[in-house]
Amino acid sequence: MDLRKKWLAMLAVIATVLLLGACGGKESSDEVPIQDGPQDGSPDDFIPISDGFEKYPVWFEVSDNPDRNSTVRAVYVFEDDKVTSYSNIPDSTRDKLRLEKINDLSDNEIIQIAKEGSQSLYEGKYTLDITLDRLGQNTEKLSVILEKDYTNIWTFDKESLYWESGLSSMDEYIASLEKEGKEFEINGDYITFTSVEKEPKSILPSINGGIVSQKIFDKSYSGLSIDDNYSLLTRVDDSFIGFRLDNPDTDKKNVTIEEK
Numbered sequence: 001m002d003l004r005k006k007w008l009a010m011l012a013v014i015a016t017v018l019l020l021g022a023c024g025g026k027e028s029s030d031e032v033p034i035q036d037g038p039q040d041g042s043p044d045d046f047i048p049i050s051d052g053f054e055k056y057p058v059w060f061e062v063s064d065n066p067d068r069n070s071t072v073r074a075v076y077v078f079e080d081d082k083v084t085s086y087s088n089i090p091d092s093t094r095d096k097l098r099l100e101k102i103n104d105l106s107d108n109e110i111i112q113i114a115k116e117g118s119q120s121l122y123e124g125k126y127t128l129d130i131t132l133d134r135l136g137q138n139t140e141k142l143s144v145i146l147e148k149d150y151t152n153i154w155t156f157d158k159e160s161l162y163w164e165s166g167l168s169s170m171d172e173y174i175a176s177l178e179k180e181g182k183e184f185e186i187n188g189d190y191i192t193f194t195s196v197e198k199e200p201k202s203i204l205p206s207i208n209g210g211i212v213s214q215k216i217f218d219k220s221y222s223g224l225s226i227d228d229n230y231s232l233l234t235r236v237d238d239s240f241i242g243f244r245l246d247n248p249d250t251d252k253k254n255v256t257i258e259e260k
Helices: 002-031 049-055 091-097 107-117 158-165 170-180
Strands: 058-063 074-079 082-087 120-132 139-146 150-157 184-187 190-197 207-216 219-226 230-236 255-257
Touching (some): 049 120, 074 107, 158 170, 158 190
Antiparallel strands (some): 058 074, 074 082, 184 190
């Protein structure tokens, strides 16, 4: 009988422990507060790239995994419903536009370096055009398109163009340009052509929507991936969450859907 009583007492203790554990777990769960509204990193915290271009004027085309030694391939300036792109930047200028070197430069200083060093400049009003996914419901990618009547400025080595022309002298080459009615300016060893283009043009690789965020020393960069191997970044505050592609239901006037 004593052995039976001992087993019954032990079973009672085990049942009491299990019951108390279950009650304690329930109380802990009930005490967790319910959080209302979007949480950090939720889709509602990310701003559409169209708003980003309006808030942050200067953007950099760099590698898809940027670090302090990454060089800027092109600079894009968005202001007053217009975009200016500085591209075809030679290596000598790209070295001045390494991320670690532009960290402490102002926007105007960066623009000046790009302006003096780039061989190709496009400027004009722009629209953002959405390409839908295969179901036609969401944004797959987005393009930055210069509207017609944008300005195109190209800079070339004067001597190289002369030799390619096959003409007998530089004077004859210059005379041929004047005869063709081309607008140009000679500055030392370089010749710059200016034209106004009548057809719209996409000025950078399609923006795919992959989030790119990096901190170089004390500066934070945020943006989206473009094409397969590059990204489009701007400098932001440390607290900034990120950008996203505009949705098809956007009410922005400068955002179109499949060029409609």
